[in-house]
Amino acid sequence: MQSHQQPKASAVFPQTLTGAVSDLKNRLQRHYERAYPGLGNVIRIVLDEEEERARDLSSFPHLFLPDLVEAHMERLGLQPAQTRHDNVLARHGFREIENYQPTLAYVDC
Secondary structure (H helix, E strand, O other): OOOOOOOOHHHHHHHHHHHHHHHHHHHHHHHHHHHOOOOHHHHHHHHHHHHHHHHHHOOOHHHOHHHHHHHHHHHOOOOOOOOOOOOOOOOOOHHHOOOOOOOOOOOOO
16 A cells, blocks of 8 residues: 655745745846846846855745845845835834824833
């Protein structure tokens, strides 16, 4: 009797992570190419260099890659591309929200 064997998590995880990094690089490439048409080769080089740095920093390079690429682009004198983040961990512009309503606080003495 043959049983259906599940692939080991240790074998599946690196493939999933590699796919996530690859997808992220493709999205970043598209975003930066829209912001800087004609700089596709430069953007690709930056992405490759920063992917290597991100992999050196962490086992989860996709968490560091966008910030590393943004910093590298700024060092090149280019403003970061305005990207839409689907990631809940991404920075948001909460500081831009102005709230002039008083906030009540409850203090139990």
